[in-house]
Amino acid sequence: MPVVDLATSSRRDLNAALHALREGDNDMHWRVENPAGQHALACGLDAPVTVEIAGHAGYYCAGMNQHATVVVEGNAGVGVAENMMSGRVHVKGDASQSAGATAHGGLLVIDGNASARCGISMKGVDIVVKGSIGPMSAFMAQAGRLVVLGDAGDALGDSIYEARIYVAGEVAGLGADCVEKEMREEHRAELRELFEAAGVEADPAMFRRYGSARQLYNFHVDNAAAY
Amino acid sequence: MCGIVGLFLKDSSLEPQLGSLLAGMLEVMTDRGPDSAGFAIYGSGQKGHVKLTLRGSDLEAIKVSLDPDSTMVLRDTHAVLVVPQDREDEVRGWLAVNRPDVVVTGAGERIELYKEVGLPADVATRFGLDGMAGTHGIGHTRMATESAVTTDGAHPFSTGKDQCLVHNGSLSNHASLRRMLEPEGIAIHTENDSEVAAGYLTWKMRGGASLAEALEASLEDLDGFYTFVVGTEDGFAVLRDPISCKPAVMAETDQYVAFGSEYRALVSLPGIENAKVFEPDPARVYAWTRS
16 A cells, blocks of 8 residues: 655645546555645545545645545544545544535545534535534535534525535524425435445434525515615 | 634643744744744743833844843844833833834733744744743734735734734724724724734723633624634633634643644644644634633
8 A cells, every 4th residue: 555654755746646546556545644734635536546644634635536535534624525526535533614615426424523614515415424513504505415413503504505404413503594394204215325325323313304495596576675 | 814823831841842832833834924923922020020022123222221230132123121010101201202113012021022024934033932931822924915014014913911912814893993992092003903903802801801701792893804812911812703714723732722723733732643623613712821
């Protein structure tokens, strides 16, 4: 297994080496030591490689990921898995703000807590947070699933479109146009699938579902006087 | 964008290393602010005496003129002059008349406050931050976006005895706050919005509020984006605005509480591997007091 020590080699070289990988190459399991919170680690990957980061990562770790599996064995900074298209990102510690922002696909699993704006503008990604998420999460979320085993901060799902949010704990408050919705069998089945994918043991019956009331979708001519 | 750092020691055995630890943190934050840097350190103090940190040229001459027997430590463009408390007004009056070019950057029993234009590592070296001891300190690296790169515009700001503040963000109601504070006798010397925030806290604490209470009140009265790290003679506090616009990471161990704009700033601290690393919540005051 290739091991890259960032105490002695550069992040740019690491990312270039990871970008050069193609499906079918021999060395598809990498380990990165001494990340020391550096930014943009394992960004823009486009091959089914596994990258283990042995410590804390800085901003935008695994951003734009396609096909790759990135495991952060510590905390991740702002924008982990931002704009992920596919693949899997697993943060074993906590994640900072805007985890999974604008991501189109793939799975983001956070073992700890995620802070503010988790899943902001998510466009199809699945996000499973074993801890709690901060305020303003899933702001303008368009598609995908956000599953939270802990609590959610204030203004959850503000201006949400079609993403689905499942929370087991307390929700401090819902944002504009976000409402609680009925949990039907199809939703419990969806949760079971996500738990399995994320390696989580949980009971779907513990969860409440939140989504869009669809009142902000269109301009209502009756409201014209308000503008 | 700016970088801010802070380190508050719980374990006195680390005090001789405060400056070197803070210098390391400051240097890592160069990417966030390469224009200028500054720091405040709470070092040794002498009851009944005031340490005045002066900035300007030919500072040695001030000591000679005022009192050749007084203590003055020169560090590059700054000097710390120690005067008996009852002579502080007289010394400040003398400076205003005879050396209007000199700026008093900080004053108090233990605070020393240095700031200059240049790369953070160079600024730290020029002032010998590496060798400074103390109980706590804060620092700032500035990337100027709205005003010129000047020493006056660099942080920290000190508007009261043994008080200092560093700020990442921008305030939108600093002009009206300034108009409110000036008649209250809070002197604000620069056009910088962050100095207004420092002045606001000074005003609140002068009215009897604790550091934590003053910050609590600022949530009501300050409008804008901010992450503040604030020091007082025996306290250290952090506050982020209600939407946590600006980044912040903290680490706490039995030995210290540390703050960085990014985790990178904290990686060289002793025992960081086992520290409790967390992101401060928006609109929540975090405060520590020396026991």
